[in-house]
Amino acid sequence: MKIIIIGGVAGGTTAAAKARRNDKTAEIKIFEADQDISYSGCALPYYISNKITDRAEVVPRNAAFFKQKYNVDVFTSHRVLEIKPEVKQIAIENLTTHEFFSESYDKLLISTGAVSTVLPIDGSDKENVFYLRTVANADKIRRFISEVTPKNVVIVGTGFIGMELAESFSTRGIKVTMVELAPHVMPTLDKEMSEYLEEYLRGQKIGLVTGDSAAKFVGSPLVNKVILKSGRELATDFVIMAVGIKPNISLAQKANVQLGTTGAIQVNTKMETSIKDIYACGDCAESFSIITGKVFYRPLGSTANKMGRVAGDQMTGGNLEFHGGLGTGIFKVLDMTVAQIGLTEKEALREGYEVIVSHDRKPDKPKYYGGQEMFIKAVADSKTGRVLGAQIIGPAGVDKRIDIFATAITFGAKAEDLTNLDLAYSPPFSTAKDPVIFTGMILSKG
Amino acid sequence: MKIIIIGGVAGGTTAAAKARRNDKTAEIKIFEADQDISYSGCALPYYISNKITDRAEVVPRNAAFFKQKYNVDVFTSHRVLEIKPEVKQIAIENLTTHEFFSESYDKLLISTGAVSTVLPIDGSDKENVFYLRTVANADKIRRFISEVTPKNVVIVGTGFIGMELAESFSTRGIKVTMVELAPHVMPTLDKEMSEYLEEYLRGQKIGLVTGDSAAKFVGSPLVNKVILKSGRELATDFVIMAVGIKPNISLAQKANVQLGTTGAIQVNTKMETSIKDIYACGDCAESFSIITGKVFYRPLGSTANKMGRVAGDQMTGGNLEFHGGLGTGIFKVLDMTVAQIGLTEKEALREGYEVIVSHDRKPDKPKYYGGQEMFIKAVADSKTGRVLGAQIIGPAGVDKRIDIFATAITFGAKAEDLTNLDLAYSPPFSTAKDPVIFTGMILSKG
Numbered sequence: 001m002k003i004i005i006i007g008g009v010a011g012g013t014t015a016a017a018k019a020r021r022n023d024k025t026a027e028i029k030i031f032e033a034d035q036d037i038s039y040s041g042c043a044l045p046y047y048i049s050n051k052i053t054d055r056a057e058v059v060p061r062n063a064a065f066f067k068q069k070y071n072v073d074v075f076t077s078h079r080v081l082e083i084k085p086e087v088k089q090i091a092i093e094n095l096t097t098h099e100f101f102s103e104s105y106d107k108l109l110i111s112t113g114a115v116s117t118v119l120p121i122d123g124s125d126k127e128n129v130f131y132l133r134t135v136a137n138a139d140k141i142r143r144f145i146s147e148v149t150p151k152n153v154v155i156v157g158t159g160f161i162g163m164e165l166a167e168s169f170s171t172r173g174i175k176v177t178m179v180e181l182a183p184h185v186m187p188t189l190d191k192e193m194s195e196y197l198e199e200y201l202r203g204q205k206i207g208l209v210t211g212d213s214a215a216k217f218v219g220s221p222l223v224n225k226v227i228l229k230s231g232r233e234l235a236t237d238f239v240i241m242a243v244g245i246k247p248n249i250s251l252a253q254k255a256n257v258q259l260g261t262t263g264a265i266q267v268n269t270k271m272e273t274s275i276k277d278i279y280a281c282g283d284c285a286e287s288f289s290i291i292t293g294k295v296f297y298r299p300l301g302s303t304a305n306k307m308g309r310v311a312g313d314q315m316t317g318g319n320l321e322f323h324g325g326l327g328t329g330i331f332k333v334l335d336m337t338v339a340q341i342g343l344t345e346k347e348a349l350r351e352g353y354e355v356i357v358s359h360d361r362k363p364d365k366p367k368y369y370g371g372q373e374m375f376i377k378a379v380a381d382s383k384t385g386r387v388l389g390a391q392i393i394g395p396a397g398v399d400k401r402i403d404i405f406a407t408a409i410t411f412g413a414k415a416e417d418l419t420n421l422d423l424a425y426s427p428p429f430s431t432a433k434d435p436v437i438f439t440g441m442i443l444s445k446g
Numbered sequence: 447m448k449i450i451i452i453g454g455v456a457g458g459t460t461a462a463a464k465a466r467r468n469d470k471t472a473e474i475k476i477f478e479a480d481q482d483i484s485y486s487g488c489a490l491p492y493y494i495s496n497k498i499t500d501r502a503e504v505v506p507r508n509a510a511f512f513k514q515k516y517n518v519d520v521f522t523s524h525r526v527l528e529i530k531p532e533v534k535q536i537a538i539e540n541l542t543t544h545e546f547f548s549e550s551y552d553k554l555l556i557s558t559g560a561v562s563t564v565l566p567i568d569g570s571d572k573e574n575v576f577y578l579r580t581v582a583n584a585d586k587i588r589r590f591i592s593e594v595t596p597k598n599v600v601i602v603g604t605g606f607i608g609m610e611l612a613e614s615f616s617t618r619g620i621k622v623t624m625v626e627l628a629p630h631v632m633p634t635l636d637k638e639m640s641e642y643l644e645e646y647l648r649g650q651k652i653g654l655v656t657g658d659s660a661a662k663f664v665g666s667p668l669v670n671k672v673i674l675k676s677g678r679e680l681a682t683d684f685v686i687m688a689v690g691i692k693p694n695i696s697l698a699q700k701a702n703v704q705l706g707t708t709g710a711i712q713v714n715t716k717m718e719t720s721i722k723d724i725y726a727c728g729d730c731a732e733s734f735s736i737i738t739g740k741v742f743y744r745p746l747g748s749t750a751n752k753m754g755r756v757a758g759d760q761m762t763g764g765n766l767e768f769h770g771g772l773g774t775g776i777f778k779v780l781d782m783t784v785a786q787i788g789l790t791e792k793e794a795l796r797e798g799y800e801v802i803v804s805h806d807r808k809p810d811k812p813k814y815y816g817g818q819e820m821f822i823k824a825v826a827d828s829k830t831g832r833v834l835g836a837q838i839i840g841p842a843g844v845d846k847r848i849d850i851f852a853t854a855i856t857f858g859a860k861a862e863d864l865t866n867l868d869l870a871y872s873p874p875f876s877t878a879k880d881p882v883i884f885t886g887m888i889l890s891k892g
Binding site for chain 1: 456486488489492497498500503610736746747748749751752755769770771772773774775776777778783785787812813814815845846848849850852853854856857858859863865866867868869870871872873874875876878879880
């Protein structure tokens with residue numbers, strides 16, 4: 001039994017570890033084009049902010065670790081060039097020696113992750129236009145900051161990465177201006193939540209330009225000005241492109257592995273692709289919504305881990321299945337936490353639900369214990385009462401409430417069910433009626 | 447329509463507010479023997495520690511507030527002496543004027559709460575032997591501390607109140623010694639969890655005497671020594687008796703309202719007692735376990751609120767029902783949080799389950815983000831995989847995980863379900879595999 005895994009970040013390494021726990025004798029090899037494996041992509045903004053100064057914290061495990069702990073052979077700086085399903089082989093290039101060789105497989109896992117979306121903007125090939133996806137990307141940004149000591153940055157895009165980097169640069173004393181094509185920042189949120197976040201960011205001296213986009217990066221050899229579509233000009237010392245990521249599916253596509261409607265690799269709940277003995281997991285694969293049952297693309301490290309565990313189990317004869325996701329997302333920007341789960345109001349309406357919507361502001365704990373208000377919007381189906389989603393913005397306690405929502409929504413909770421939750425109450429931790437319980441009360445009266 | 451409510455703390459005032467929202471015209475009266483209403487019993491340890499210095503933070507609402515906001519008439523310092531179900535009346539004494547009068551009712555709610563358990567210990571009537579149940583109790587303790595500046599305290603009992611007071615006194619520089627009859631502190635926990643807590647407390651210079659009990663309080667006029675059953679003597683400046691609470695059921699008992707096997711008032715899910723038009727809620731009433739379906743007595747402010755909401759709704763023609771509890775408990779003692787939910791291992795075995803047990807130590811977030819390990823024990827039913835309970839001790843993030851367990855257990859989650867939860871991940875808030883997910887992985891392999 002020989003298992004080959006293409007890609008060694010979250011999904012691939014989790015799959016390898018699970019496969020080894022199930023099967024003590026299988027030959028397991030991981031090929032990774034990058035130099036780093038098993039790193040925490042989500043840690044990169046904190047590496048850039050200098051919250052983490054030791055690179056080893058971001059990349060805690062290397063090939064030797066996997067060999068010793070799991071007897072898994074990891075080949076870094078090895079690019080897989082082709083998958084040949086008809087002969088069950090892959091073609092590989094050693095990026096250091098430029099040697100080419102083949103490997104056969106019994107089971108193959110594609111966990112090639114995602115790549116940053118690149119827009120065809122004039123000047124975007126200049127050296128101070130950065131993307132953030134890999135540790136190498138982060139190394140470059142760190143090096144630039146320490147060499148140049150920039151005063152200003154323009155971040156194009158206001159999603160999770162853009163927001164986390166706004167914090168990273170602000171805490172290093174770099175003035176941040178964010179550019180967003182949509183009318184509001186963080187366009188996955190409903191409008192009023194985005195507006196609330198905008199108000200906070202402006203108060204923190206983060207510059208926000210919305211309803212506009214980068215048209216041209218000007219300057220030589222380095223960009224020193226961003227010209228927007230509106231004609232407005234932003235002087236800057238460097239640029240971050242954070243306009244999203246897309247599944248890295250080129251290998252799969254060449255091998256005629258079926259892609260789904262989202263553009264990512266189509267998989268079933270066993271993480272099987274359309275081709276026998278080829279599996280896929282992580283940011284290159286489609287997921288599906290627990291709420292609607294429909295496929296969606298929600299590339300998240302925590303989801304990649306879950307998918308990897310299933311893939312590793314299935315490749316070794318197990319019967320674990322992937323149960324879908326809720327698109328749970330959370331980020332911290334300075335002193336504010338923003339989280340969302342499930343469907344926003346606009347998404348719920350698009351899906352054809354008649355919705356009940358609640359808005360409330362509740363402290364995370366009593367005022368005398370330092371409680372601070374969070375702003376909660378929740379959405380339920382008016383026909384069944386089922387909770388469909390929530391968005392929360394606040395300085396503290398947001399992560400706990402979104403995880404309560406996550407758990408409740410997973411089990412199909414109705415608004416009234418939230419009011420009955422026997423949550424832990426003591427003044428250092430919450431209020432006697434938790435904000436989630438209040439939300440349930442508001443929704444169930446609607 | 448005339449609603450009379452006996453007792454004006456959590457359950458009674460919540461019921462009154464809900465009844466008013468449902469019925470704009472009903473006459474609603476609350477009679478409370480104490481001077482204070484609607485106070486936060488859970489805040490009292492923090493009032494004693496001086497975290498709260500303004501009494502109004504503990505008693506934020508008074509009779510005028512309820513009249514103005516809800517048109518509810520609250521009579522404090524009015525003791526209800528008797529319930530006469532046959533004529534639907536109650537007899538009341540105004541404790542200020544010592545006048546006696548009667549009131550009729552259409553619906554009556556008993557929310558008389560609980561009282562501290564009093565042990566017949568010689569010397570326990572002395573003035574520096576305190577209980578903590580009401581704001582007046584807390585006032586007395588505060589006054590004693592400021593007048594006498596005590597150096598030492600003996601706390602008899604190591605439950606929630608005892609533990610929270612250990613913190614209150616320690617932070618005020620008073621040396622604490624706790625006495626526990628059981629072999630370990632916090633005997634509602636499983637042994638190894640109690641031991642872990644004991645190790646922490648001893649490290650914090652809290653004196654612990656276990657497997658022993660107070661036999662005699664010696665000194666005149668004030669206690670200056672506690673003699674234990676073992677003969678051991680503890681010099682002290684004052685004593686706290688915190689050996690539990692019991693339902694305040696004397697009025698109900700006199701009126702032949704049926705009590706349950708727990709000794710508290712028997713109620714159905716509509717909070718109806720055995721006598722027509724008499725309801726009960728809060729710490730004087732029985733609850734039941736969502737897990738076993740059996741009645742239990744778990745007096746908690748958060749439960750009282752839920753029961754009060756149901757009682758207020760039912761008395762005004764609504765159809766809300768009480769859905770039981772999980773006995774969720776949490777307390778902070780110095781820098782440690784201790785929480786439990788559902789069944790411990792010993793309780794599960796007593797209930798006849800064959801159990802799978804997990805132990806793990808996991809950080810609440812990545813080490814580089816200041817993560818600290820929590821110690822988690824969880825219990826599942828080996829036949830069905832259903833999660834039965836959890837106990838967690840740690841310095842941070844315990845409240846979030848116990849609330850995730852609370853929500854999952856409410857919906858009958860199996861161990862494997864925990865591994866599939868789409869919880870929010872970002873380094874400031876958790877690890878990519880949350881401790882709850884890890885626990886599910888360990889339990890589901892068992």
